[in-house]
Amino acid sequence: MLTGAIISGLMFGLYFTLVGLGLNLVFGVMRIVNLAHGDFLMLGSFAAYWLFTLFGLHPLLAALAVLVVFVAIGLPIYYGVVPRLLIARDSEMLSIILFFGLSQMIEAIASIAFGTNERSIPGRVLGSGPVSFLGQRLPSAWVFGAAVSAVAVAGVYLYLYRTRLGTLTRAVMVSREEALATGIDVHRISAIAFGIGIALAGIAGVFAPFMLGSVTPAMGADINVAAFAVIVVGTLGNPLGTVIGGIIYGVGLMLMQTYLSSWANLLPNLLLIGVLLIRPEGLFGRAVRRA
Amino acid sequence: MNVTPEARPVNARRRILGDLLLAAAVACVMAVAPSVYSNQLLLFNFVMFLTLSQGLNVIYGFTGYLPFGYVGFFGAGAYGFALAVMHLHAPPLAAMAAGAGAALVLALVLTPLFRLSGAYFAIANLAAAQAVYEVISNPALEDITKGPYGVSLSGVYAPDTSYAVSVAVLTATLFLVVWLRNSRFGLSLRAIKEDPISAAMSGVSVVRGRTIAWLCSALIAGLVGGTFAWQISVFYPETAFSAQFSIFAVVFTLFGGVATLTGPLLGVFILYGIYNTIGITVPQYFQLIYGTLIVALVLFLPNGLVSLLTKRGYRVP
Numbered sequence: 001m002l003t004g005a006i007i008s009g010l011m012f013g014l015y016f017t018l019v020g021l022g023l024n025l026v027f028g029v030m031r032i033v034n035l036a037h038g039d040f041l042m043l044g045s046f047a048a049y050w051l052f053t054l055f056g057l058h059p060l061l062a063a064l065a066v067l068v069v070f071v072a073i074g075l076p077i078y079y080g081v082v083p084r085l086l087i088a089r090d091s092e093m094l095s096i097i098l099f100f101g102l103s104q105m106i107e108a109i110a111s112i113a114f115g116t117n118e119r120s121i122p123g124r125v126l127g128s129g130p131v132s133f134l135g136q137r138l139p140s141a142w143v144f145g146a147a148v149s150a151v152a153v154a155g156v157y158l159y160l161y162r163t164r165l166g167t168l169t170r171a172v173m174v175s176r177e178e179a180l181a182t183g184i185d186v187h188r189i190s191a192i193a194f195g196i197g198i199a200l201a202g203i204a205g206v207f208a209p210f211m212l213g214s215v216t217p218a219m220g221a222d223i224n225v226a227a228f229a230v231i232v233v234g235t236l237g238n239p240l241g242t243v244i245g246g247i248i249y250g251v252g253l254m255l256m257q258t259y260l261s262s263w264a265n266l267l268p269n270l271l272l273i274g275v276l277l278i279r280p281e282g283l284f285g286r287a288v289r290r291a
Numbered sequence: 292m293n294v295t296p297e298a299r300p301v302n303a304r305r306r307i308l309g310d311l312l313l314a315a316a317v318a319c320v321m322a323v324a325p326s327v328y329s330n331q332l333l334l335f336n337f338v339m340f341l342t343l344s345q346g347l348n349v350i351y352g353f354t355g356y357l358p359f360g361y362v363g364f365f366g367a368g369a370y371g372f373a374l375a376v377m378h379l380h381a382p383p384l385a386a387m388a389a390g391a392g393a394a395l396v397l398a399l400v401l402t403p404l405f406r407l408s409g410a411y412f413a414i415a416n417l418a419a420a421q422a423v424y425e426v427i428s429n430p431a432l433e434d435i436t437k438g439p440y441g442v443s444l445s446g447v448y449a450p451d452t453s454y455a456v457s458v459a460v461l462t463a464t465l466f467l468v469v470w471l472r473n474s475r476f477g478l479s480l481r482a483i484k485e486d487p488i489s490a491a492m493s494g495v496s497v498v499r500g501r502t503i504a505w506l507c508s509a510l511i512a513g514l515v516g517g518t519f520a521w522q523i524s525v526f527y528p529e530t531a532f533s534a535q536f537s538i539f540a541v542v543f544t545l546f547g548g549v550a551t552l553t554g555p556l557l558g559v560f561i562l563y564g565i566y567n568t569i570g571i572t573v574p575q576y577f578q579l580i581y582g583t584l585i586v587a588l589v590l591f592l593p594n595g596l597v598s599l600l601t602k603r604g605y606r607v608p
Contacts, residue, residue: 101585
């Protein structure tokens with residue numbers, strides 16, 4: 001039972017890495033908190049649901065479509081609100097309130113458009129029958145979700161460390177002012193990072209019906225807490241530290257569900273508060289600290 | 292501004308008088324309202340949100356810390372009340388004290404969150420409120436809290452008395468805000484909000500100031516939660532810990548304008564008024580409206596409605 005919990009925990013860990021990665025990328029580059037992250041994830045889930053129900057589109061193709069469309073949606077959202085936010089005195093705090101408003105708008109529009117019913121996609125779409133791995137039988141949908149997450153994380157790594165845009169993005173993460181002074185088009189870099197951030201949420205959303213069960217327009221709030229727990233446990237502002245956070249979160253969640261199932265819902269909250277209180281400065285990294 | 296030494300005390304006295312008159316007027320209106328208008332539950336909801344918004348104003352308006360999980364204190368108050376009635380057979384006023392005590396204990400437990408800067412404080416507070424909800428609604432604690440199946444307090448049901456108590460809590464809260472706006476202590480809180488380091492260097496005790504404001508704010512929410520439990524008498528954990536309470540209190544306060552007495556009042560009367568005309572039948576449309584409002588406010592009017600007047604040099608109570 002322990003091996004089973006740890007192996008499925010690792011798979012969920014990879015998935016939760018994907019859930020938190022976009023949020024962390026946006027925070028790392030712009031120092032703003034995208035409280036609508038969970039709602040973009042929800043939109044990804046509904047995109048996958050409708051593409052499958054109407055056209056029978058495979059979730060993998062839906063994920064590709066979501067990637068393209070969400071990056072395209074992200075650019076105008078960035079230019080519409082973020083530059084105005086960044087000149088404000090307390091942009092971090094204001095960003096929380098503003099994106100909270102955006103999340104309410106998205107949730108409301110989704111409820112009006114899709115209704116508040118729970119939706120799900122049958123798991124057999126992602127291969128039939130369980131997969132055997134180290135003597136454990138795992139639903140193939142989980143293996144699929146974990147594999148896609150791993151590919152997405154690797155993609156972000158390659159983007160940040162092997163492309164010119166990625167190098168510029170890392171420069172903006174280190175210091176916005178110095179990046180601006182060296183002639184980097186900070187807004188263009190940030191807009192692309194914002195687009196990628198919400199696209200990652202969207203891709204995580206495509207696989208949410210398989211990993212998290214049925215989806216509703218109101219699911220965003222819970223996702224946000226989970227995503228925050230993941231990126232705070234990893235290092236805030238460092239997208240690749242998210243992998244550590246995701247795996248700790250996933251394994252912790254599976255162990256709780258195996259041994260203390262009625263208290264499993266407490267995990268993200270306690271993990272988040274505990275880490276924030278015990279090691280805030282170590283986990284926030286250097287750039288966030290203020291006097 | 293040129294203010295002569297003789298003119299200042301008079302001005303200050305007039306300001307305080309203005310604040311006091313507004314607070315007293317609102318309290319009186321809500322106190323006599325049930326004899327004019329028969330829907331007492333609706334009036335109670337107004338009193339509840341008026342008090343909650345001002346309670347949030349105490350901590351957010353004056354110190355800049357936004358408690359996104361403000362409902363945690365409200366729920367602690369409601370469940371403190373319910374548990375005292377169910378297990379100790381306490382009379383309602385003693386149960387109110389138990390509810391207030393529960394909220395204060397939760398606030399004390401959460402004081403270390405002030406080590407976090409603004410955004411993280413808000414998120415950690417949200418997580419804390421959810422954690423309290425998960426504990427109270429847990430089926431494993433059914434013997435104590437009745438878990439997810441909710442509590443029934445029909446034995447102490449007294450809508451008129453509980454309404455009167457809720458108006459008393461509102462009145463006390465309004466006068467607390469008046470005091471904060473006009474006292475040395477309130478000024479020190481706003482100095483902390485502007486720049487904690489400079490405030491500390493000028494001899495303001497940052498930790499003490501924040502903690503007092505935090506406990507006051509939690510106490511208010513706990514008392515409101517107690518009156519809620521008393522008035523409603525049958526409720527579920529997801530009602531008492533509904534994120535809607537935090538959201539509405541934040542939106543109403545922001546909409547009107549923080550750190551004023553008028554702002555949150557305006558927010559409640561206008562927005563909660565709209566909510567009651569259109570929101571109850573089609574909540575999604577109201578959600579869309581307030582979501583849009585928040586985005587527009589942050590971008591174009593970060594200091595709320597009252598800033599339309601204060602920017603032009605008028606003083607708003």
